[in-house]
Every structure is written in C-alpha cells, then in structure tokens.
Amino acid sequence: MRSPLTQQPIRKKYFTKNGLISFFSKAQLENIKADNNQVLSTIDVGTGGIQFSVLINGFHFPKATMEEHFNEDYMESSKYPKATFKGKITDLSKVDFTKDGVYKVNVSGDLTMHGITKPNFSTDGTITIKDGKISANSKFMIELKDYNIKIPKVVASNIAEKIEITVVCSYPNKM
Amino acid sequence: MSNATKILILTSFLLAVIVLIGVVMWNKPHRDVEDASTIKTTPDDLYNEFVKDSAQAKTKFINKVVSVSGEIAETFANEQYQTVVQLKTSTPNVFINCTFEQKEVSVKKGMTIAVKGICDGYNSGDAEMGLPGDVVLVRCYVKK
Numbered sequence: 001m002r003s004p005l006t007q008q009p010i011r012k013k014y015f016t017k018n019g020l021i022s023f024f025s026k027a028q029l030e031n032i033k034a035d036n037n038q039v040l041s042t043i044d045v046g047t048g049g050i051q052f053s054v055l056i057n058g059f060h061f062p063k064a065t066m067e068e069h070f071n072e073d074y075m076e077s078s079k080y081p082k083a084t085f086k087g088k089i090t091d092l093s094k095v096d097f098t099k100d101g102v103y104k105v106n107v108s109g110d111l112t113m114h115g116i117t118k119p120n121f122s123t124d125g126t127i128t129i130k131d132g133k134i135s136a137n138s139k140f141m142i143e144l145k146d147y148n149i150k151i152p153k154v155v156a157s158n159i160a161e162k163i164e165i166t167v168v169c170s171y172p173n174k175m
Numbered sequence: 176m177s178n179a180t181k182i183l184i185l186t187s188f189l190l191a192v193i194v195l196i197g198v199v200m201w202n203k204p205h206r207d208v209e210d211a212s213t214i215k216t217t218p219d220d221l222y223n224e225f226v227k228d229s230a231q232a233k234t235k236f237i238n239k240v241v242s243v244s245g246e247i248a249e250t251f252a253n254e255q256y257q258t259v260v261q262l263k264t265s266t267p268n269v270f271i272n273c274t275f276e277q278k279e280v281s282v283k284k285g286m287t288i289a290v291k292g293i294c295d296g297y298n299s300g301d302a303e304m305g306l307p308g309d310v311v312l313v314r315c316y317v318k319k
Contacts, residue, residue: 020254
C-alpha cells in the first residue's frame with residue numbers, strides 16, 4: 001500500500017505546537033513526574049533538522065507546591081523561561097519517510113536550559129511513520145548539575161540528581 | 176510535673192504543629208480555575224501584548240487566569256488525550272493554544288467560545304525554526 005506521503009510531493013518541514021515532554025525524578029522519599037503538553041517542535045525530513053522549544057512554567061505537577069518550587073527555586077523560570085533543543089538526526093539515511101515503520105535514530109545538537117547550553121548533546125530515539133504521519137520519541141537522562149540547577153540539601157532526598165526526560169511528538173502539520 | 180517534662184511536652188507539641196503545617200502546605204491543592212475571577216481579553220489583544228511588550232505582558236498575564244473569546248480554528252486531542260482548542264488570531268498560524276482540564280468538552284471547529292485558563296506565556300521558536308508561536312493557556316474550561 002502506498003503511503004499518503006508517496007501520493008503527493010514530499011513537503012520538507014513538519015511541526016507541532018502540542019508535543020509532550022515529561023520528566024521523572026526517582027528519589028529516596030518520593031517519585032515526581034511533570035508534563036508539558038505545549039511543546040513547539042519542527043522536523044525537516046530533507047535535512048534531518050529537528051528543534052524543540054518549551055516553556056518551563058508549562059510543566060505541570062501533581063502538587064501546587066512542587067510547581068512553585070520548580071519554577072521559583074530550581075529552574076528560575078522568570079529568568080530562564082524556555083528550554084530548547086536545536087539539532088539534527090545524524091543518521092537520517094536510516095529513515096524512509098515514505099514507508100511505514102519504526103526507525104531507530106541518533107539525534108545530536110545544542111540543548112539549552114537554565115541559561116546553559118550543552119553543545120553536541122546526543123541521544124537515541126525513534127522516528128515512527130504510520131499511515132504517512134510522522135512522530136518522534138525519545139527517552140534520556142540529564143544531570144541537574146550540568147545545567148547549574150541546585151537542589152537545597154533539605155530536600156535532596158526528595159529530588160533525584162539525574163532526571164529522566166521523555167519526548168513524544170506527533171507532527172500533523174506541514175509548513 | 177517537672178520543668179524538664181513540661182519543656183519536653185511543649186517542644187514535642189511545637190514540633191508536631193510545625194510538621195503538620197509543613198504537610199498541609201506541601202499538599203495544598205492547585206488553584207480552582209473553573210471558579211476563579213479572570214482577566215478578560217481577545218485572541219488578538221493577548222497575542223499583540225506579548226509581541227509588542229513581552230516584559231509587560233509577562234507581568235500582566237503569566238500565571239494569571241485569563242478568559243478569551245474567539246473562533247475555534249482547530250480542535251484535537253493531545254498526546255495525553257486532553258482536549259486542545261486553537262483560537263484564531265488575525266496573524267496567520269498564530270493561535271491561542273488552550274489545553275483543557277475540563278473532561279467533557281463539546282466544541283467544534285468554527286464555533287465561537289469563551290475559554291478561561293492559566294496563561295503560561297508565549298512559546299515561540301527562533302527565526303531558524305520559521306514557525307510563529309502560540310500564546311499558551313492551560314487547565315482550561317469553557318466559560319459559562
């Protein structure tokens with residue numbers, strides 16, 4: 001069966017304004033998960049360029065107090081309102097955007113949060129093509145100290161030093 | 176009762192009160208958006224305020240409950256099956272991006288509705304991204 005992408009000229013760039021990025025902290029005293037469902041992301045199927053932009057105060061927690069501490073004390077969201085990733089799929093040739101499938105890829109680029117940019121940040125993920133629609137998934141760890149995010153000792157047993165980040169983005173829109 | 180016992184009882188009582196206050200504060204609920212008072216605006220005014228004077232718009236709107244009336248450009252479910260409504264602005268590809276906390280939302284494309292929700296700000300990409308951003312409202316309800 002021909003996918004819809006093969007029935008029309010392939011557009012280069014796709015985007016979403018409602019992707020999902022979650023983080024998960026597994027610590028001694030409690031596990032904390034927060035979600036942001038307003039992730040702006042583009043993917044260029046011609047060059048492999050992939051970008052994400054997310055508002056820090058858009059992460060929502062089960063408890064109001066967690067959200068306040070996250071924004072005011074740890075991420076300083078009024079000073080550093082966004083986190084961004086600007087990079088490329090390094091092995092784009094593995095992906096056939098005209099054929100349904102799940103393609104394992106590597107992504108590398110600049111990850112910026114809390115005012116600090118880590119160049120050449122690299123992680124693995126998947127590109128899924130289903131009925132001609134593109135989606136991207138990834139799961140990776142970041143260390144808070146790499147982004148100068150300081151956790152007071154009094155709550156050190158509540159928050160992990162390494163945080164698991166999950167990215168789930170479907171790209172329904174063409175540019 | 177000796178003084179030492181009295182001090183011990185008093186200290187234990189104070190500690191218990193402090194712990195109780197801490198637990199109550201830690202577990203305080205999220206704001207009730209549905210019944211909160213709002214700042215009324217329109218999709219164009221809200222977007223233009225962020226574009227013209229970002230600092231002033233942040234002070235005025237971010238983390239505030241805002242109500243916006245406008246036409247639905249598109250509605251769909253996000254990755255966590257929450258209803259998303261995009262309200263039209265007069266700038267192409269710029270919307271007021273509303274994610275609903277309300278469970279059953281009866282809306283469709285083309286309808287004019289009033290939405291109330293917490294304003295998270297304006298999420299824009301850089302010039303290289305080539306994509307205008309949206310003003311984001313979360314924990315939204317249809318305003319009755």
